[in-house]
Amino acid sequence: MKALYLTILSTILFTALTSAQEITDGLICYYPLNGTAEDLSGNDLHGTISGAEAAPDRFDTPSSAMYFDGIDDEITLPNDPLLKPDFPLTIAFWIKLESQMQLENRIIATEHDYNNYTGVWIGVSAANSGKISLNFGDNSGNASASNRRSKVSDTELEVGIWYHIVCVITNGLDMNIYVDCHETGGVYSGSGGMEVQYINEPGAIGSIPANSEFPTTYQWGTIDELAMWDRALTEDEILQFCSGNPLAVEESVQRIEYSAVLYPNPSHSSFRISVKGLENDSFRVVLQEQSGRIVKDVNVRSGVDSIDISDLAQGTYIATILHSDSEFSDTVIFIKQ
Secondary structure, X not given: OHHHHHHHHHHHHHHHHHHOOOOOOOEEEEEOOOOOOOOOOOOOOOOEEEEOEEEOOOOOOOOOEEEEEOOOOEEEOOOOHHHOOOOOEEEEEEEEEOOOOOOEEEEEEOOOOOOOOOOEXXXXXXHHOOEEEEEEEOOOOOOOHHHEEEEEEEEEOOOOOEEEEEEEEEEOOEEEEEEOOEEOOEEEEOOOOOOOOOOOOOOEEOEEOOOOOOOOXXXXXXXXXXXXXXXXXXXXXXXXXXXXXXXXXXXXXXXXXXXXXXXXXXXXXXEXXXXXXXXXXXXXXXXXXXXXXXXXXXXXXXXXXXXXXXXOOOEEEEEEEEEOOOOOEEEEEEEEO
């Protein structure tokens, strides 16, 4: 009985310890891409935008993702050792393609070096019919299949649809690609080393470097909420991304601090917004139907200006409130009677 008790106690302690792991454990970088290339992981690995523009995210919220034109847009990442982790590692992001005919839709490359496979890179290739291609190089001196390891997913991405992608690499024979939180399977190729190798070069979001066969290639589409960890996320952690954004720590702090209120709610003809801590400040308010269609887009002052909704049909609407001088945003449900 004593042995059984100790076994049960050990199991409980182990479960408690493993379940205590936070999604932010091992987080290297987190780019919300809300019109900026700021890193909110706490490591200050801020990127530099070149051409990419703010765009609506999967909820059609303005300036909440980044659009890349497929020609020369990219976000250069700092040349920092933190962005060159050994295995295991995880990279996650949201993506929407504009075309499958793009030579290579490129999401991220942790290093840029001409005609040399180094670091990790992820793309969506026209040659692979819109399938995710996950790759890493061993820095052997040229861009050939003998110097890389790759896996191409079984799932094909369609144009104009948002997908959440998670890529986990443990070694050259253990690479997993998740599309909308489901592991897709796939096909391996390449015969390079089993571990990733780096050199002293910066990487980029939205492009990968040129080689002797192809020029630098770029992403044509929209990318959102890109993050990297120096560990393999568990399947339970990956599932969190399909029910919300578990990394939105900064947004949660801001909402608790400022607390947006819409009143009266329900309303027949008009309402005001009030944001505690930002009284009299200017806000952009975007009103949407539940289908996502925008019905109003106005600028008001907190607690001062009214928003006329007399022309709206009765029903439930979504108000997205954006502060003009900070990253604060909030979403409130209201009812038009």
